Amino acid sequence: MSRPTAAVLAGLGAYLPPDVVTNEDLSRRLDTSDKWIRTRTGIASRHVVSPGTATSDLAVEAGWRALKSAGQDRADAVVLATTTPDQPCPATAPQVAARLGLGQVPAFDVAAVCSGFLYGLATASGLIAAGIAQRVLLVAADAFTTIIDPADRTTAVIFADGAGAVVLRAGDPDEPGALGPQLLGSDGELSELIQVPGGGSRQRSSGRPADPADQYFTMAGRDTYRHAVEQMTATSTQAVRAAGWNLDQVDRFAAHQANARILDSVADRLGIAEERRLSNIEHVGNTGAASIPVLLCQAAAEGTLRPGHRVLLTAFGGGLAWGATTLVWPEVAAG
Amino acid sequence: MLLDQFRDILVDTLKIDRSTITPEATREDIELDSLAVVELSLLLKAEFDLDVSDDELLEAATVADMVALLEKRSATV
Numbered sequence: 001m002s003r004p005t006a007a008v009l010a011g012l013g014a015y016l017p018p019d020v021v022t023n024e025d026l027s028r029r030l031d032t033s034d035k036w037i038r039t040r041t042g043i044a045s046r047h048v049v050s051p052g053t054a055t056s057d058l059a060v061e062a063g064w065r066a067l068k069s070a071g072q073d074r075a076d077a078v079v080l081a082t083t084t085p086d087q088p089c090p091a092t093a094p095q096v097a098a099r100l101g102l103g104q105v106p107a108f109d110v111a112a113v114c115s116g117f118l119y120g121l122a123t124a125s126g127l128i129a130a131g132i133a134q135r136v137l138l139v140a141a142d143a144f145t146t147i148i149d150p151a152d153r154t155t156a157v158i159f160a161d162g163a164g165a166v167v168l169r170a171g172d173p174d175e176p177g178a179l180g181p182q183l184l185g186s187d188g189e190l191s192e193l194i195q196v197p198g199g200g201s202r203q204r205s206s207g208r209p210a211d212p213a214d215q216y217f218t219m220a221g222r223d224t225y226r227h228a229v230e231q232m233t234a235t236s237t238q239a240v241r242a243a244g245w246n247l248d249q250v251d252r253f254a255a256h257q258a259n260a261r262i263l264d265s266v267a268d269r270l271g272i273a274e275e276r277r278l279s280n281i282e283h284v285g286n287t288g289a290a291s292i293p294v295l296l297c298q299a300a301a302e303g304t305l306r307p308g309h310r311v312l313l314t315a316f317g318g319g320l321a322w323g324a325t326t327l328v329w330p331e332v333a334a335g
Numbered sequence: 336m337l338l339d340q341f342r343d344i345l346v347d348t349l350k351i352d353r354s355t356i357t358p359e360a361t362r363e364d365i366e367l368d369s370l371a372v373v374e375l376s377l378l379l380k381a382e383f384d385l386d387v388s389d390d391e392l393l394e395a396a397t398v399a400d401m402v403a404l405l406e407k408r409s410a411t412v
Contacts, residue, residue, distance in 0.1 A: 040370065222389055225373045265374055268348075269381070 006178040007125035008171030009327060010135070011072065013065025013335030014164040014297035015058055016047040016284065023157070030153040037157045042260020046160030046285030049143045054086040055163075059096045059141035062163035062293075065335030066137060067100065070167035075100075076133035078107035079123050081116030081140040081289040083318070084147060085109055088199075096139060106132070113194065114256050114317025115184075116140050116289030117164070118325060122182045124168045139165040142288030147196055149216035158259065159217070160285030164293025176307065177330030181242035183235050184323040190227065193220045194318030228262050228316040232324070233269045236314045239324035245310060247271055252305050252329070256315035257281040257291045266314070278305060291315070300334035307331045341402050348378055358399035365398065385409060 022045045023034040037043055049058070059080055067073060078100075080093035093107035106127075112119035117140040124136040141163035148159050171178055197203070198214030232255060240247055253272045255263050260281050267277050278299045287294055292313055299305035307329055314324040338358060345351040345365065355365045362368075367375070372389045379385040385408050395401040 040368065222369055222373045225370050226377060226389070229374075229377060259370075261370060261374070265377075 004173055005129050005170050006173040007121070007128045007136070007168040008175060009166055009177035009179070009330055009332060010169045011066045011068070011070025011167035011332060011335065012165065012293060012297050012300065013062050013067075013069050014162065014290075014294040015061035015065060016162045016294065017049045017053060017058060019048050019050050020045050021048050026157055030151070030156060032153045032157060040259075040261070041158055042281050043157065043285045044282050046283070047162055048145045049161045053143065055082050055084050055141050055143045056086050056092050056095050056099070058143065058161065058163035058290075059092065059139045059165070060099045062141060062165040062290075063096060063100050063137055063139045066139070066165035066167050069333045069335035070169075072135065072167060073101070075102055075105065075135050075137035075167065077105050077124070077127050077136045078102060079110055079120050079127075079136060079138045080107070081110045081112065081120035081138070082142055083111060083113050083116065083288055084143045093139075100137075102137070112289070112317070112321045113319060114258065114286070114288050114291065115315040115319065115321040115323050117292045118182070118313065118315050118323035119184060119321065120289070121168070121179060121325060122184055122323070125179055125182065128168065128170045135167060135169045137165060137167055139163060140289035140293050142290050144286070144288040147215075147217045149213070152216065154221060155217060155219060158286045160287050162284065162287035162290040162294050164290045164297055166293055175330075176328045177332065178327060180326035181239060182323065182325040183239045183242065184321070185231065185235060186319045186321040188319065190223075190320045191318075193223050193227070193320065194218075225259075225262060227320060228258060229265045229269070231320070231322040232262075232266045232314045232316045235322055235324040236266070236270055236312055239314070239326055240312060243326040245326065249310055250276065250312045251309040252276055252278055252299070252311045254278045254292055254295055254299070254305075254311055254313050256317065257284060257295060258286050258316065288317075297334045300329070300332065305329055338398070338402050341398070341405065344375070344378060344382070349374060356398055358397065358402075360398045361396060362393075369393070379405070383409070
């Protein structure tokens, strides 16, 4: 009997747009302060797109770096996880594939907001397991600030832009880099907690123009916080157990960089000590789907994430949608 | 729940400055913001199996009011 095929991490890359917005910059146009933002979110600065830059521009940069890291110039499929596609139709992934010179490969978008990277991993694993692709380029990219109300001090201080990408190849479930069991969940009864109310078929079919306020992202902070802590704790625990590990065997905890306080609360509940938590939120902010691959890429480049480390990934966001998975970090060059 | 026990939770887990926590102190006095109130609600459930929502805690004007709420709730379980 042939062995099951696993998706194995073979390359990774990240790209952050060069423009940086500091807390001081935000304090000049919003009723907020550096201390207020740091205390509540752990964020000091964030990267944002310049006028005219689209999600695909970020995605192409990160995708190119991931392919280079994998030593490849080909991929059999491209999956793009994003909440901020270049336009409502068509999907952005085909343009990313074309601009990367990958030809007429299957390419499509996955929409799972801040859990997009984990949903993308599951999608890419499925393409590999079904024999549709031997090598998948998964890009998670968001120009998240493009849906943020610049006057909303509760969200404008948190969200940022960026892209991270991984190359996954068909491989052996026991080799380093092979993704462990992947746990995903959603709760559409709570979809209103995190949303952009207007711009979709609900509003368009009403025959009424979109209320300007409804084109922006809204988040019910307290409820989101509670569900994020509860779901990331529960799903992380399940993913670690499904991998046959104990929580104390997790060497590195790589969670969606939503808010430093949520991350601390989840890690405290899981009993994961501070030195085992990866974090880049202070200078990157919350980059939506891009958050986890950007974090992994930076940590690998800095050496805080090293081959052999047992890594736990988890995310939570709009949908609601959440997930977690595990892998043993492979020998891979961070691009 | 006694004030001392409640104070320990605030200090040890929510990193509130111990010297600010007096019975008559308000949420603003101890800098317990809305997210910290959610965290407190989750902690009370996890550690003491007390069902107190963040909304109820937000309605309590002072530390003494919060303790009274918790005592009332623990007496009914």
